[in-house]
Amino acid sequence: MGLRVGLEVHRQLDTRHKLFCECPTILSTKPPTLTLERRLRPTQSELGQVDPAALFEFNKGRAINYEADPETACLVELDEEPPHQLDPEAVDIALTISLLLHARPMDEVHVMRKVVIDGSNTTGFQRTAIISLNGKLDVDRKEIPIQQISLEEDAGRKTGENKNTVIFRLDRLGVPLIEIATGPVIKDAQEAGRVALAIGQVLRATKKVKRGLGSIRQDLNVSIEEGALIEIKGVQELDLVSKAVELEVQRQTSLLQIRDELRSRKVKPADLKEDFHELTPLVSRSESKIVQSALKLGGTVQGVKLPGFGGLLKRELMPGIRLGTEIAKRAAYWGRVAGVFHSDELPGYGIGQAEVGAVAKKLECGPSDAFVIIADYKENVLDGLKAVVERAREAIAGVPEETRTANPDGTTYYMRPRPGAARMYPETDVPPVQISSDRIRQIGDNLPRMPEDIAREIGSKYEISPKLAAQLVNSEYLDTFGEIAAIGKDIAPSFVATVLTESMRSLARDQVPVENLDDTHLKEVFRLVAEGKTAKESVLEILKWLATHPTANAASAVDQLNLGMIGRAELKGVISKVLESHRSLVQANGAKALGKMMNLVMAEVRGRADPKLVTELLRTELEPDRG
Amino acid sequence: MSKYCYDSIRNAVKNDVPIFMTSQTIWGRVDMNVYVTGRDLLNLGVVPLEDMIPETALVKLMWVLGQTRSIDKVHGLMLQPIAGEITERTAITEAA
The missing domain is CATH 3.30.1360.30 (GAD-like domain)
Known part of the structure; x- marks a missing residue:
């Protein structure tokens, strides 16, 4: 079939400032204080040509509304002030990632402008800069070439659209993005998923990338023999990479069958x-x-x-x-x-x-x-x-070359024609940045450790299985795990790790909004377990409740769900009641009734009493002479 | 700024005379990377003062020169915000 796939992984960097100004890299939750209307007007390039895609958008006659607030945007986002210098923190992170991927940093970083005509950038272009070239990454013993690592500014966030107007929020415009492009060497859909995952692990190793939905976007370049190069934009979830590739192969194959039929x-x-x-x-x-x-x-x-x-x-x-x-x-x-x-x-x-x-x-x-x-x-x-x-x-003719947009289910739809090659030109407002060999050496001496090394280390430090350790490193909760494990020996690390990986995944599968659970929630819940205020068995129930009541705290979840531990006296009461109602059985069997009684008591107090304590109290009741 | 001034500027900088650039506009910010003359002046050692207005810059420089005569310290103090006279971000307001 001759499938060839190349990946472009984009991820937001967690820097203090945006790429070309001093605004913070956060999204606003407040209503905008300023809205302005603009229109895109194409002009001739230095070569006297008008970009056909730009002309087309212009002919649509649409207005673009930009929404802004003073906390997350300044005059730079409005294109009323020239860009400031390239954010040094973002460059450092990009250099770190470059060295982790064995890529060769540029001596001098030049900022370029890439024509963007959907209005998502106030300037009509996106600024982008190549940081390094020719890296590699081993994925399942195959060397995946990393062609290029770049820094880009994220685009405005689309918040609305109607026939004649499109609305963008400017808080996201200018947030630094790292873009990592692989060579087109990926041969099947599953491999595409694995490569995306491996790149994601390298990025996360820096601890300087943003997490959560919207912080990651994958573009896929997919072609099959006799088909065409199709660019699929905006695959947000990692799990969707292989699905999108499979569906694109199916689409191109079907188009080729239609071609053959038309020819016949x-x-x-x-x-x-x-x-x-x-x-x-x-x-x-x-x-x-x-x-x-x-x-x-x-x-x-x-x-x-x-x-x-x-x-x-x-x-x-x-x-x-x-x-x-x-x-x-x-x-x-x-x-x-x-x-x-x-x-x-x-x-x-x-x-x-x-x-x-x-x-x-x-x-x-x-x-x-x-x-x-x-x-x-x-x-x-x-x-x-x-x-x-x-x-x-x-x-x-078969399959037309297109740029397509991914739907949340992995299917795609026509977005626009593939852009011409000549849509990059120099950004003359930002001076080039020299990358000194000292800077590279210093970053090289302080590289973060790779996920497999971290997994090995936490596996032996906390005595958890290699599989669980690897899952933890792949999860979003590695740092949280470390903090919870530090609570003390009253909480078993393997239990914490299982909750943070398998349980969180199964909650997510059951449509529980686990993304609402922050580190504080998680830490509180495990602290309550460690302090004996609730049972291990209740953790999932509490997390589930907190996910839907994110403003509450773990202690109130325990109250609401009535999952607090019952006191020793109350437990003793439950036990004598159970023994009382099965008096004949107890008298006939004596200590041998322990298992049965245990089950009956636990049925009453599950999640609210430590089974060890129940056993202990039952023993004293059933074997008074052991006393 | 015409090129015939360059020699005088170079001379002044060589003799540790501080030279700053401000903008005449109330809401503007100095960006000397956008045009050739700005880049020439940067190379000669002229220091841009972000969004400080000229009147404030003049008074501040008088005060700074009363604190120190070290050229590096003069540059540093001029760029250090003391009373809101210089900001990293130009806020979005209706006036903008």
């Missing part, structure tokens, strides 16, 4: 004509809400025939995504239209059999042909239909 049907690109027909009179009485609302706004309905495409538009490429979906997305992007229908999904959506028949007749479609109709303003309809014809022609 002898369909040629020239057969697909921009021959658009007015269909409004044929569907004006349809029950389709989209058609009716388009017509009410003075729009029109037009369609185009796709000769030889009969039955192909309903072919599934990925779960829930058909060739027809791909064509519709393309029309939506280029034509800003929502109302796209194709013949394989009709009758439906309020368009009836009679209308479909009339449209097919008007477009002169035979049984082996397909058609696409669009309802919107005329200008948008024409742009949309042009995009439909172009995408259909590409289906005859």
Whole structure:
């Protein structure tokens, strides 16, 4: 099949300041104090060219609203003040990561501008700087080349969108991101997941990267033989990397099958004509809400025939995504239209059999042909239909090169055409930074230790199994574990480690919002166990409650759930009550009744009494002579 | 700043005369990396004073020169915020 995958891992750095100003690297939780509206206007480059993607975005005529507050943004984010110098702390972290990955740092770091046209940067570009080249990372005894390690500024955070406006919050703009790009040597989907994980471990070893959702984004470059290079943007979760690769392989393979089918049907690109027909009179009485609302706004309905495409538009490429979906997305992007229908999904959506028949007749479609109709303003309809014809022609060639966006389930949709190569140019407002050999030496002498070394060390220090130690190092809770283990010997490290790894994972699987649990919560819970105020068995229950009541503390969770330990006197009371109600059994069996009585007592006090204490008290009751 | 001034500036710097750059705008910040002249002046040893306004800079320099005559200390004190006269971040306000 010839699968080749390259990864680009992006992760936010936990620096004091943003990359080009002195704002903090935190996200605001307060409402914005300032909103401003801007528009993107393309200009000619030094070579006299206008970036086609920039021109396209401009033609959409959209306004961009930026929201800011004084705590998380300054004039630099607004592009009212030139960038300050490249944040030295971010450069140090990037150099640390470079040395851990055996990459060669640049003598001089040059900041570049990369054209970004979705409005997420106030400048119209993203600043990026190569820090080092040609590293490597061993993953399962295979050497993965690390082509490039860069520092980038994160983009504004999208907080809303409608047809004519997109809204970005400026708190995230300028947060330093490290970008690590591997060579395209990954050969299968699972390997892609493992490489992403291994890179993540190196990053975490620095303890200077941010954690949690939104702090990590993976881009994937995927191609198969005879397919095309597809860039998938914004895979947020590590678990999704291999899934996204698998689905992309499935999509490209299906597109190649469609290509072969079109060729065997002898369909040629020239057969697909921009021959658009007015269909409004044929569907004006349809029950389709989209058609009716388009017509009410003075729009029109037009369609185009796709000769030889009969039955192909309903072919599934990925779960829930058909060739027809791909064509519709393309029309939506280029034509800003929502109302796209194709013949394989009709009758439906309020368009009836009679209308479909009339449209097919008007477009002169035979049984082996397909058609696409669009309802919107005329200008948008024409742009949309042009995009439909172009995408259909590409289906005859096979897989078009595209940049796609990942959905949370690993499927992807068309984002934009692949950008031209010439979208980088120098940032002349920021002077280059020389990287002295002294600086590199100093960083090299103080490199953090790698995860496997840490796992080995904590494994022997706390006497926990190598597997558990490795899981702990891979988890987000390694530091928390150290702090909890320091509480004292009243709490078993292997129990803490199991809770922080396996139990947290299973809670997350059960949709418990474990991300709400902070270090303080976790420490409090284990401290209560260590102090004998609640039982080990109650920890999960308490954590579950705290995750949904994050403003409360562990002690109040214990109260609320009635999981506090019962006192010795009360326990004695429970025991004598149990013994009383089974008096004959106890009298007949004496000390041999211990196991049975133990079960009965524990059923009453589970989670609220230490089993050891229960055994001890039972023994004294059942074997008074042992006393 | 025209190039014919460069020799005088170079001479002054050589003789430990402190030379600073401020902005005439009330909300602005000095950034000498953006244009060639700024970069030339930086190389000659002119010290940019971030967002301090010229009037404040003049009074502050008078005070600083009363504290020390060491050129390094003069530079350091001028860049050290004492009474909110120099800030790292230019705040977003309606006036901006």
